Amino acid sequence: MADKETDEPKKKGGLVKIIGLVFGGLLLIGVGLGAGFFMFGGQGLTPSAEIEQIIERKLKESGQLPEEDAEVAEDAEPALQKKETPSVDTFVTSYFEFDGNFTSNLRESRKFLQLGVGISTQYDETVVANVELHQLALRSEILGTVSDFTEEDISGKEGRDRLAAKMVEAINAKLEVLEGFGGIDSVHFTSFVLQ
Numbered sequence: 001m002a003d004k005e006t007d008e009p010k011k012k013g014g015l016v017k018i019i020g021l022v023f024g025g026l027l028l029i030g031v032g033l034g035a036g037f038f039m040f041g042g043q044g045l046t047p048s049a050e051i052e053q054i055i056e057r058k059l060k061e062s063g064q065l066p067e068e069d070a071e072v073a074e075d076a077e078p079a080l081q082k083k084e085t086p087s088v089d090t091f092v093t094s095y096f097e098f099d100g101n102f103t104s105n106l107r108e109s110r111k112f113l114q115l116g117v118g119i120s121t122q123y124d125e126t127v128v129a130n131v132e133l134h135q136l137a138l139r140s141e142i143l144g145t146v147s148d149f150t151e152e153d154i155s156g157k158e159g160r161d162r163l164a165a166k167m168v169e170a171i172n173a174k175l176e177v178l179e180g181f182g183g184i185d186s187v188h189f190t191s192f193v194l195q
Contacts, residue, residue, distance in 0.1 A: 091122040
């Protein structure tokens, strides 16, 4: 029996030694990781940022990138260049849109053109007031102008621009007869449907 009693303390002592060695090993690993993080991990660079730094440094050494002044921080953004705005006299543009759509047949065609029309002027409110006052007469001028165009005449952007220019001429001519002054700068199409 004395042999059994002496075996138990040896087992306990062996188990305590193994636990001590494992705990000591873990403690050494933790201290090593902590020291490594303290020394190298505080920079906060990701691997890709670190690679970019290395490439940038190599390019500067080879002369392919200009050297930065020591005073300028690496993270500082470059100063933005400003362009000066040219001094130009600008005028306020006033707009007016005719109510409803204009529908007219086209010359030599069975198709109809349906338009939404607006005008713009850089003159004072008198021109817009004149357009509002004489809407009925101006609607007639617009419809007459549209009916002089063929389907081919209004195709494409150039065709629409020619139609708009003819409308400006017709509206201004009618306003000159009615009020003594036209003043319309542009005609704008808010809708343009060929049916």
